[in-house]
């Protein structure tokens with residue numbers, strides 16, 4: 001943690017631009033953001049809005065064009081990439097996970113335990129000698145997740161790394177992230193799945209490289225801005241989760257809900273309270 005503030009990241013006026021054959025492409029524009037230890041921040045936005053670029057900046061993997069990035073000395077981050085191929089280096093599952101542990105100078109004797117734990121956390125149930133090239137896209141994503149989890153980071157940066165997983169695999173990884181978060185790990189979760197925002201304490205939304213929303217997840221779904229009746233969620237082009245849509249209809253028809261629900265369990269609680 002950084003001094004007394006527990007701040008892990010501070011971005012001030014961060015700009016990132018790439019040289020392309022068409023000229024300079026400005027991808028992140030004037031991003032200012034603090035992230036504290038133990039927070040869960042969701043990064044959302046449409047395709048090409050700059051989420052992966054911001055994830056790479058936070059992981060210290062991309063130089064800034066201008067602005068200031070302050071990463072606390074306490075940060076031991078792992079970035080789980082959107083494309084697992086970019087991350088996998090071993091010929092077999094066991095070699096792949098061991099590679100990262102060797103690089104991190106983890107004692108050989110503790111490696112089998114660390115590998116087994118990470119595979120369990122990721123939900124990857126396969127023999128260690130299974131060749132990586134034989135894995136499906138989703139299995140490769142689970143292995144990439146296991147690679148990162150084995151290193152026991154205190155900041156987990158997750159770049160839509162569940163995109164190839166079936167709903168069960170996705171839910172399992174979300175549960176693992178929730179457990180790690182409960183143990184104090186800072187989570188930065190890039191997603192386009194609005195249902196996944198229920199786990200987040202803070203939502204940061206990007207549009208064309210700019211931060212267009214930063215605040216709690218309930219406001220993201222319920223604040224009506226600009227008089228057009230659209231919440232930030234819709235304004236950046238996403239449909240609210242089903243539970244939120246049902247709750248909005250109840251509110252619009254005059255029902256007073258005890259809470260503005262953001263997931264099915266909160267909706268069920270609010271409806272049960274209405275029926276009492």
Ligand SMILES: Nc1ncnc2c1ncn2[C@@H]1O[C@H](COP(=O)(O)OP(=O)(O)OP(=O)(O)O)[C@@H](O)[C@H]1O
Pocket residue numbers: 018019020025027045046047048049050051052053054082
């Ligand atoms: N190395 C690069 N060189 C040139 N342009 C790049 C580079 N990396 C990203 N971009 C551009 O930056 C923009 C933002 O890309 P980024 O991958 O950060 O978006 P994203 O929000 O993660 O998108 P998606 O949801 O599709 O993954 C895109 O227009 C992309 O083409």
